Amino acid sequence: MITMSRRNGFRFVRNALISLSLFSTVFSGHLTAATSNASKPNIIVILVDDMGFSDIGCYGSEVPTPNLDNLAKEGLRFTQFYNTGRCCPTRASLLTGLYSHQAGVGHMTEDGGQPGYQGHLNNQCVTIAEVLHEAGYFTAMTGKWHLGHAAGVEPWTRGFDRNMTSAAGGFYFADSPGAKLFFNGKELSPHDPSVPKDWYSTDLWTDYGLRFIDEARDVKKPFFLYLAHNAAHFPLQAPAEDIAKFRGKYKMSWDKLREQRRAKQIEMGITDKSWPLSPRPDMVKAWDSLSDAEKDHFDNIMAIYAAVVSRMDRSIGTLVDGLKKRGVLDNTLILFMSDNGGNAESGPEGRLEGKDPGSAHSVVYCGQSWATLENTPFRRYKHFNHEGGISTPLIAHWPAGFKAHDELRTQPGHLIDIMATCVDVSGAKYPTEFKGQTIPPMEGRSLVPAFENKPIQRDAIFWEHEGNAAVRVGDWKLVRFHRKGAWELYNMKTDRTELHDLATEQPDQARELAAKWDAWAERAHVKPYPSEENQPVANTPKKKKGKAAKKEAASVQ
Numbered sequence: 001m002i003t004m005s006r007r008n009g010f011r012f013v014r015n016a017l018i019s020l021s022l023f024s025t026v027f028s029g030h031l032t033a034a035t036s037n038a039s040k041p042n043i044i045v046i047l048v049d050d051m052g053f054s055d056i057g058c059y060g061s062e063v064p065t066p067n068l069d070n071l072a073k074e075g076l077r078f079t080q081f082y083n084t085g086r087c088c089p090t091r092a093s094l095l096t097g098l099y100s101h102q103a104g105v106g107h108m109t110e111d112g113g114q115p116g117y118q119g120h121l122n123n124q125c126v127t128i129a130e131v132l133h134e135a136g137y138f139t140a141m142t143g144k145w146h147l148g149h150a151a152g153v154e155p156w157t158r159g160f161d162r163n164m165t166s167a168a169g170g171f172y173f174a175d176s177p178g179a180k181l182f183f184n185g186k187e188l189s190p191h192d193p194s195v196p197k198d199w200y201s202t203d204l205w206t207d208y209g210l211r212f213i214d215e216a217r218d219v220k221k222p223f224f225l226y227l228a229h230n231a232a233h234f235p236l237q238a239p240a241e242d243i244a245k246f247r248g249k250y251k252m253s254w255d256k257l258r259e260q261r262r263a264k265q266i267e268m269g270i271t272d273k274s275w276p277l278s279p280r281p282d283m284v285k286a287w288d289s290l291s292d293a294e295k296d297h298f299d300n301i302m303a304i305y306a307a308v309v310s311r312m313d314r315s316i317g318t319l320v321d322g323l324k325k326r327g328v329l330d331n332t333l334i335l336f337m338s339d340n341g342g343n344a345e346s347g348p349e350g351r352l353e354g355k356d357p358g359s360a361h362s363v364v365y366c367g368q369s370w371a372t373l374e375n376t377p378f379r380r381y382k383h384f385n386h387e388g389g390i391s392t393p394l395i396a397h398w399p400a401g402f403k404a405h406d407e408l409r410t411q412p413g414h415l416i417d418i419m420a421t422c423v424d425v426s427g428a429k430y431p432t433e434f435k436g437q438t439i440p441p442m443e444g445r446s447l448v449p450a451f452e453n454k455p456i457q458r459d460a461i462f463w464e465h466e467g468n469a470a471v472r473v474g475d476w477k478l479v480r481f482h483r484k485g486a487w488e489l490y491n492m493k494t495d496r497t498e499l500h501d502l503a504t505e506q507p508d509q510a511r512e513l514a515a516k517w518d519a520w521a522e523r524a525h526v527k528p529y530p531s532e533e534n535q536p537v538a539n540t541p542k543k544k545k546g547k548a549a550k551k552e553a554a555s556v557q
Contacts (some may be wrong), residue, residue, distance in 0.1 A: 054375065341375045418448075
């Protein structure tokens with residue numbers, strides 16, 4: 001006969017209740033700070049570059065992306081998730097849970113002379129890696145950093161235990177001009193003997209991601225991996241055999257492909273059939289008006305782009321297979337998204353330069369004509385705060401954490417929500433102070449309620465980049481083109497393709513949202529704007545100035 005004292009009996013019941021409570025919270029997808037390392041989920045955040053809203057199969061594309069499509073089938077797809085419309089601000093918001101200006105990256109990596117435009121992560125923010133490291137996670141990064149690379153602002157100084165990164169991308173092959181790698185804080189030659197020979201960056205990032213995951217398992221820690229692809233950013237480069245698979249397929253025309261993607265999106269429930277397809281911009285020619293040489297030029301460009309996206313999908317398949325082989329896929333939360341919409345830089349013609357387009361020594365840009373397809377069904381592009389610039393796929397996959405599979409989530413979300421989500425599921429504590437600095441509260445909200453198809457409680461979502469600006473409250477969105485542009489008002493439920501401006505019909509609603517945006521701009525360090533000498537040329541590649549810059553800015557409206 002087993003007996004126990006009254007005190008021991010109390011301890012037994014208390015411990016049993018604690019164990020039951022922890023089991024319950026893990027099963028529902030929420031974790032507490034008391035959760036052991038063994039129960040905490042691993043987290044992988046995958047960010048791709050310059051990929052439009054409709055560029056993967058499960059969001060309407062004809063480009064084969066079976067691995068991402070399978071993650072979506074086994075997980076969730078968000079239909080109204082947002083980025084910031086540009087690479088550096090997106091990375092700042094994603095990693096810190098703040099609006100990019102609050103983290104010091106309101107524009108790119110140049111110093112704009114104002115607190116919101118320092119050009120690198122400031123000391124008044126924390127990264128997901130810093131927060132999760134404090135919670136017992138092994139933190140790693142592979143891929144494109146692009147948040148400043150001076151001493152003290154590199155990834156290895158911002159909480160990442162391991163890294164294999166590039167400062168800002170700009171290459172795919174080991175032989176690409178300017179290829180440069182950083183491994184755990186040390187600069188490597190692209191042909192360093194410790195690096196796989198003849199590497200392709202899309203594959204390299206996954207290879208090292210899995211190596212770092214093995215290190216985490218060796219020390220018995222949950223892992224956080226931030227995998228930041230430079231795909232599908234210019235200069236577009238891919239192996240010749242991958243490009244060959246797509247040559248000729250894009251002579252079908254961007255007009256027909258836009259209709260085809262939209263039809264597929266409607267069938268899947270990604271978009272609403274009541275939203276008309278945004279019209280083809282005046283600067284983009286009707287396909288049938290092109291010469292055979294022009295059609296071949298454009299087909300070649302898009303074949304290279306499709307090869308880059310397809311190869312990126314293949315690398316994600318390699319990552320998922322690696323997680324399965326290691327027995328860690330089920331308790332790994334994977335979040336996949338893009339940093340901005342399709343890129344219209346280089347105008348409607350795009351660029352196709354080099355003896356062997358798509359090779360290491362070539363320079364290829366999609367340009368406005370194909371970016372219009374990439375952002376189907378929306379208006380405008382990267383740089384802008386209209387839907388084509390800021391809408392991204394979001395795939396969420398977590399077998400142990402989700403009851404639902406192959407479902408859509410229509411709750412609006414933003415990159416600022418990624419930090420809050422990581423804190424929620426990991427049981428980490430977001431600090432009020434870090435390294436002697438006061439840290440502002442997170443701006444985002446956890447996506448965990450949306451995983452369970454519950455609403456996300458928030459007041460508004462805000463944007464600003466190069467004077468382009470927007471605010472969304474519920475179904476209402478106020479947006480403008482640059483600082484001197486008039487505010488436009490749209491109802492996202494009935495008109496997400498932004499074709500019917502209601503600003504004159506609903507002036508009170510427009511004024512209320514404009515006032516809300518102005519208050520946020522003051523609070524979030526959007527204002528003061530950069531000094532005149534540091535002002536970027538709006539919506540154009542940095543190298544263009546004067547008439548050339550103005551012409552290109554006009555072309556992508």
